[in-house]
Amino acid sequence: MPLRQHLLELRRRLFFAALGLVVGAVAGWFLYDPVLSLLQQPLRDVAQERDSVVALNFAGVATSFDMKIKVSLFLGVFVSSPWWLYQLWAFVTPGLTRKERHYAVGFLAAAVPLFLAGAALAFWALPNAVRLLTEFTPDDATNLIDAQTYLSFVMRLLLAFGLAFLLPVLMVALNFAGIGRAATWRRGWRWAVVVAFTFAAVMTPTPDALTMIAVALPICALYFVALGVCTLHDRRVDRRRVAQGLPTLDGTLPSGPGSPA
Structure with a gap:
């Protein structure tokens, strides 16, 4: 477009x-x-x-x-x-x-x-x-x-918390649109955890670590759930492309009897 x-x-x-x-x-x-x-x-x-x-x-x-x-x-x-x-x-x-x-x-x-x-x-x-x-x-x-x-x-x-909980859904939307591959999200999981705990520490100005952990863990869990959904979607797309004799989205050429020369 x-x-x-x-x-x-x-x-x-x-x-x-x-x-x-x-x-x-x-x-x-x-x-x-x-x-x-x-x-x-x-x-x-x-x-x-x-x-x-x-x-x-x-x-x-x-x-x-x-x-x-x-x-x-x-x-x-x-x-x-x-x-x-x-x-x-x-x-x-x-x-x-x-x-x-x-x-x-x-x-x-x-x-x-x-x-x-x-x-x-x-x-x-x-x-x-x-x-x-x-x-x-x-x-x-x-x-x-x-x-x-x-x-x-x-x-x-x-x-802020409502939008933070939307980020995993946005990950899936970008993945379905072909913009963000699961491999990209997988490589950045450590940064995602750091950002989640930093966000929780800033947005919950309480002296106890329990509240911060209780806020950060759901955000981390949603990130990994979204990563799983993106991985399944990428595998389905790659299988469909291989069946059509096309390379996968990461550039891997199909192998086997139906492969292009």
């Missing part, structure tokens, strides 16, 4: 993804109150444990309105995740055959739960992060946290 068509396709997919995000944000507008209460639960738990004031502070006149818009957009990302994930798949794999395009169902069936599972893991780690970051408050002081700052912190945490 020429570069111009790639850019036009990218613009088209981004437009459809943004449209789905707007629709999801409208749904998020009506879910604002229960979700905001859920996001504040770690603060309430810390306040109860320490018998002190730990709460959100809406500093400006329009801060509460800004918060509702941001939370709605934040929820829109999750509500519309099946739609924009499909747009990602459709852009990454435009050259697949009609049969291979049916893998879009499997892509969405894996990507959506993984994205939500990553966000759920981040929410599990959130109370520990809040507890650690607020424990430096002096005993005779109150901790009024800026609402905008807290929301940005939570949004980055949930989205």
Whole structure:
């Protein structure tokens, strides 16, 4: 596909993804109150444990309105995740055959739960992060946290973990598109483990190693599962090419009676 068509396709997919995000944000507008209460639960738990004031502070006149818009957009990302994930798949794999395009169902069936599972893991780690970051408050002081700052912190945490859990699915999508071979992912497995543990250490600012390991191990496991899927796919493609008398994707020529001279 020429570069111009790639850019036009990218613009088209981004437009459809943004449209789905707007629709999801409208749904998020009506879910604002229960979700905001859920996001504040770690603060309430810390306040109860320490018998002190730990709460959100809406500093400006329009801060509460800004918060509702941001939370709605934040929820829109999750509500519309099946739609924009499909747009990602459709852009990454435009050259697949009609049969291979049916893998879009499997892509969405894996990507959506993984994205939500990553966000759920981040929410599990959130109370520990809040507890650690607020424990430096002096005993005779109150901790009024800026609402905008807290929301940005939570949004980055949930989205970062959700997107991290999507990386193995992206590996498989690139492999199916013929861009990334399993051998490439296999050679980089050590770096993948290092990156997973570094990501877990940065995104979970807690003093205990148990939380970091609990976050890093699922990411590593997903990487190796994706590597296995890519390996099986490459073997299937190579067998099909050999049966047709063509070299494998890594350049190995077929041998045997049907081989080209």
